[in-house]
Amino acid sequence: MLDAAFFRRWMSTAAAAVDREAARLTDLDSAIGDADHGANMQRGFRAVTAVLEKEEPGTPGAVLALAGRQLISTVGGASGPLYGTLLRRTGKALGEAAEVTREQLAEALGAGVAAVSQLGGAAAGDKTMLDALLPAVGALGESFDAAAAAADAGALATVPLQARKGRASYLGERSIGHQDPGAASSALLIGALAEVAEAAA
Numbered sequence: 001m002l003d004a005a006f007f008r009r010w011m012s013t014a015a016a017a018v019d020r021e022a023a024r025l026t027d028l029d030s031a032i033g034d035a036d037h038g039a040n041m042q043r044g045f046r047a048v049t050a051v052l053e054k055e056e057p058g059t060p061g062a063v064l065a066l067a068g069r070q071l072i073s074t075v076g077g078a079s080g081p082l083y084g085t086l087l088r089r090t091g092k093a094l095g096e097a098a099e100v101t102r103e104q105l106a107e108a109l110g111a112g113v114a115a116v117s118q119l120g121g122a123a124a125g126d127k128t129m130l131d132a133l134l135p136a137v138g139a140l141g142e143s144f145d146a147a148a149a150a151a152d153a154g155a156l157a158t159v160p161l162q163a164r165k166g167r168a169s170y171l172g173e174r175s176i177g178h179q180d181p182g183a184a185s186s187a188l189l190i191g192a193l194a195e196v197a198e199a200a201a
């Protein structure tokens with residue numbers, strides 16, 4: 001079972017991964033965006049870690065809801081409200097349980113990803129974070145490692161796609177041949193989840 005401490009570790013491990021990979025995220029965004037994705041994610045996840053340490057929410061749902069609110073209030077780019085919605089909606093779907101199962105998390109994350117799709121109007125294949133998140137949700141029903149592998153594969157599979165949503169879509173065909181930065185950061189987020197699960201096992 002996954003408790004609030006597990007979810008706080010997920011968020012701090014994600015923050016560490018974002019710190020480590022910030023330059024790569026910004027490089028990806030400089031090719032098809034405005035070169036701020038690394039900085040946006042770093043600012044957001046540092047703020048998430050800080051607020052979780054200060055407030056120590058006591059349930060998985062409350063951890064993710066607080067993390068999501070913090071992302072929305074600290075990240076200016078498109079990714080802030082989208083990731084914020086992902087975590088808030090996932091947290092809401094987990095309800096007030098003190099502990100949840102991987103299967104329950106998979107279902108809740110599915111609701112979170114659907115909310116991202118609704119907010120941003122993007123679907124699979126539009127070359128966005130959803131191309132990593134949607135396969136991850138599907139595979140999380142199987143295992144944490146399968147989810148991380150699916151997110152990595154999904155992020156890599158955005159390279160040949162043409163962007164149909166967000167800033168990269170302004171480039172039209174010139175967006176082809178580059179990995180989507182948000183799909184790359186989503187793969188980091190799911191990778192951090194698998195890392196924390198591995199350490200807890």
Ligand code: ADP
Nearest residue numbers: 037040077078079120122128129165166181182
């Ligand atoms: P901005 O585009 O405002 O500079 P970021 O650079 O932080 O924001 O984030 C860009 C990422 O946000 C993209 O790589 C993409 O994955 C994601 N994104 C942008 N628009 C959408 C959307 N409508 N739906 C889903 N994801 C989106």
Ligand code: MG
Nearest residue numbers: 033034036037
């Ligand atoms: Mg950007």
